[in-house]
Amino acid sequence: MNYPTWSDLSSDSIVPPLGARQAPDLGPVAIMISCEPDLKLMGAGADHPSALRFFTGILIPQVRGDKGISMAGPFIGAPYGAMLLESLIARGATQVLVLGWCGAITEDLKVGDILLPSRAIVDEGTSKDYKDLDRTLPVSGPDPALLRRLSGHLASLGIAHKTAGIWTTDAVYRETPKKVAHFRNLGACAVEMECSALFSVAEYRRVSLAALLVVSDSVASTVWDPGFRAKNFKQARKDACDAILGFSKLLGEHG
Numbered sequence: 727m728n729y730p731t732w733s734d735l736s737s738d739s740i741v742p743p744l745g746a747r748q749a750p751d752l753g754p755v756a757i758m759i760s761c762e763p764d765l766k767l768m769g770a771g772a773d774h775p776s777a778l779r780f781f782t783g784i785l786i787p788q789v790r791g792d793k794g795i796s797m798a799g800p801f802i803g804a805p806y807g808a809m810l811l812e813s814l815i816a817r818g819a820t821q822v823l824v825l826g827w828c829g830a831i832t833e834d835l836k837v838g839d840i841l842l843p844s845r846a847i848v849d850e851g852t853s854k855d856y857k858d859l860d861r862t863l864p865v866s867g868p869d870p871a872l873l874r875r876l877s878g879h880l881a882s883l884g885i886a887h888k889t890a891g892i893w894t895t896d897a898v899y900r901e902t903p904k905k906v907a908h909f910r911n912l913g914a915c916a917v918e919m920e921c922s923a924l925f926s927v928a929e930y931r932r933v934s935l936a937a938l939l940v941v942s943d944s945v946a947s948t949v950w951d952p953g954f955r956a957k958n959f960k961q962a963r964k965d966a967c968d969a970i971l972g973f974s975k976l977l978g979e980h981g
Contacts (some may be wrong), residue, residue, distance in 0.1 A: 728837055733854050733855045734929070735855075735856070735857075735858065739942070741860050742816070743812040743813050743815070743816035744813065744816045744817075745751060746816060747971070748945055749816070749817050750787075751817060751818035751894055752785075752787055752794075752796040752814070752817045752818050752819065753793060753794025753796060753818055753819075753970070753978070754794055754818060754819060754820045754821055754977075754978070755794055755795045755796070755819065755820075755821050755822075755823075755974050755978045756794075756795075756796045756797070756814045756819035756821070756822045756823070756825075757789065757795070757796070757797045757798070757799065757822075757823045757825065757970060757971075757974055758797075758798055758799055758801065758807070758810060758811065758814070758822060758823070758824045758825070758924075759797065759799035759800060759825045759826075759934070760799060760800055760801055760802065760807070760824070760825065760826035760920060761796070761799075761800055761825075761826060761827055762799070762800040763963070764799075764825055764963060764966075764967055765784070765799050765800060767963060767964060767967050768797070768812070768967045768970075768971060769790075770784070770786045770789070770797050770968070776788060777929070780798050780810075780813075781801075781806070781809065781810060781813075782806075782869055783799050783800050783801060783810075784798065784799070785797070785798045786798070787955060789971070789974065790950075790971070790975075792975060792978055793903045793979045794978050795974050795975065795977075796814065796817075796819070798810055798814060800914035801920070802919060803896065803905075803917060803919050803920065804850040804851070804852040804853070804894065804896060804920055804922070804923035804924075805851075805852050805923075806821060807852075807919075807920040807923055807924050808852050808856075808860075808923050808924065808927050809852075809925050811924055811928065812927060813932070813937075814934055815927075815931050819933065820933050820934065821872065821933070821934045821935075821977050822924075822928060822933060822934065822935040822936075823935075823936060823937075823938070823970055823973065823974060823977075824918065824920070824921065824924055824935065824936070824937035824938070825937075825939075825966060825967070825970050826921075826937065826938075826939050826940075827891055827918070827939060827940050827942040828841060828916040828917060828918040828921065828939040828940070828941055828942065829901070829916060829917045829918070829941070829942065829943045829944060829945050830915065830916055830941050830943070830944040830945070830946050831893065831906050831909065831910050831914060831915060831916060831917050831944075831945055831946055832910055832915045832916075832946050833946050834915060835941050835944070836861075836941065836944075837941050837942065837943065837944060837953030837956050837958065838940070838941060838953065838956060838958030838959045838961065838962040839886075839887075839888060839940075839941040839960050839962070840880070840885060840886065840887040840888070840938065840939070840940055840941075840962055840965070840966055841887065841888050841889075841890060841892070841938075841939045841941060842868075842873060842876060842877055842880075842887055842888070842889045842890075842914070842936065842937065842938055842939075843867075843868065843871065843889075843890070843891065843892045843916075843921050843937050843939065844867065844868070844889050844890060844891055845865050845866070845867040845891045845892075845925075846865060846866055846867065846891070846892050846893070846894045846921040846922035846925055847863065847864065847865050847891065847894065847909060847913075847914055847922065848864035848865060848866060848891045848894060848922040848923075849893055849894055849895045849896070849909070849922070850894050850895060850896045850919070850922060850923055851896060852879070852923040852926070852927075853866055853922055853923050855931070856923075856926040856927050856930040857926040857929060857930060863912065865922070866922045866923075866925035866926040866929065868925055868928075868935055868936040868937060869924050869928070869934035869935055869936060871888070871934070872934040872935065872936040873936045875973075876936050876938065876973055877889060879969065879972070879973045879976065880938075880969055883965075883969055885965050885969055888915075889912075890913075890915045890916070891912075891913045891914050891915065892914050892915065892916045892917065892918060892921060892922075892939070893909035893912075893914035893916070893917045893918075894917070894918060894919060894920065894922035894923065895917055895918075895919060896919065896922050898919060900973070901917060901945050903948050906945055906946070910946075916939065916941065918939060921937050921939075924937070938966055938969070938970060940959065940963050940966050941953070941959075941961045941962075942954055942959060
């Protein structure tokens with residue numbers, strides 16, 4: 727066993743995703759929202775009448791009364807995101823949309839931009855348990871067809887967006903200048919903490935998953951540029967939330 731890179735991809739887990747519990751089928755479409763402010767923006771805070779406790783967050787079993795569309799969050803980090811996704815898949819999700827924030831690592835991205843990750847460079851410890859990783863450049867990616875459909879939906883709404891590679895890290899406070907430059911040179915334009923693992927889980931479980939990220943800040947230079955209070959960031963979040971809700975409804979209607 728070569729710790730910590732060894733994993734057994736051919737055997738089932740001793741602990742099933744639902745544990746010892748029985749849970750109703752939530753339907754095929756699930757939305758994972760990483761940030762609590764976006765949950766509230768989508769009208770799905772903890773005070774939502776149908777909100778259920780779900781790990782350390784909440785689960786909305788029927789989004790705006792639409793049977794077959796569920797919503798869960800908030801979550802942070804690859805291991806927790808993978809747990810959440812596994813549980814949603816075990817409850818019937820086959821098409822999953824991820825909504826989150828990211829930091830720009832190139833000057834080509836600005837606060838308030840909307841990004842659809844086309845691939846994620848794995849710099850987290852969860853993906854190895856779901857995927858054989860290329861040691862030269864370990865990457866995972868979304869479902870290409872779902873990504874194209876999401877991009878088309880944004881375009882139909884007139885929402886400008888970019889499709890590009892990202893870097894997923896476990897350590898938000900270790901985004902050093904050398905690491906930022908390294909991953910930028912490998913083709914990443916942004917950094918966040920979950921997507922590569924979620925892509926790996928979805929591929930392993932044979933479900934469709936795509937992500938939409940709003941640029942919240944930038945580490946493209948040696949000085950951090952936080953944009954969390956910027957008007958364009960707040961507007962982009964609203965546009966992203968509305969777009970994800972509308973797209974989930976389309977998925978629920980047409981599959």
